[in-house]
Amino acid sequence: MEITIDHIRNKLTTEIGAVHVEVEDTSPNRCAASFKVLVVSPQFEGKALLHRHRVVNTCLAQELKEIHAFEQKTLTPEQWEKVKSQ
Numbered sequence: 418m419e420i421t422i423d424h425i426r427n428k429l430t431t432e433i434g435a436v437h438v439e440v441e442d443t444s445p446n447r448c449a450a451s452f453k454v455l456v457v458s459p460q461f462e463g464k465a466l467l468h469r470h471r472v473v474n475t476c477l478a479q480e481l482k483e484i485h486a487f488e489q490k491t492l493t494p495e496q497w498e499k500v501k502s503q
Contacts, residue, residue, distance in 0.1 A: 419449075420449045420480050420483055420484065421449065422440040422441075422442055422452075424480075425438075425440045425452060425454065425477065425480065426438045426440050428476060428477065428480075429454070429456055429458075429473065429476060429477070432476045433456070433458050433460050433472055433473070433476050434458055434459065434460055435456050435457060435458040436457050436458060436459065436494055437455070437456075437457035437494075437497060438454065438455065438456055438457070439454065439455040440452060440453075440454050441453045441454075443486070443488070449484075450484060450485045450486070451484065451485055451486035451487070452484060452486070452487055452488070453487075453488040453489075454473070454487075454488070454489045454490070455489075455490045455491075455492070456473055456489065456490070456491050456492070457491075457492045457493070457494055457496075457497040458472075458491070458493070458494075459493065459494055460472065461491055461492065461493045462493050462495075466491070469491035470489060470491060472491075473489050473491060
């Protein structure tokens with residue numbers, strides 16, 4: 418399986434109902450070994466940070482077997498609106 422920015426974005430959007438996803442390949446040579454993601458989903462409402470990260474990790478379980486480093490930020494739509502307005 419080829420792991421690309423589009424693949425990660427599409428999977429998070431489809432499987433956890435993310436309304437906004439930003440994915441950055443942070444590998445030194447952009448070899449898809451390290452990613453940084455921002456995921457905004459109503460599914461995160463009322464959930465602790467650890468639970469939110471588990472949701473993302475479960476969604477990308479197969480991909481994470483091949484990714485060496487994965488950084489994530491998870492927000493609710495309300496939190497995302499506050500961040501955007503700053």
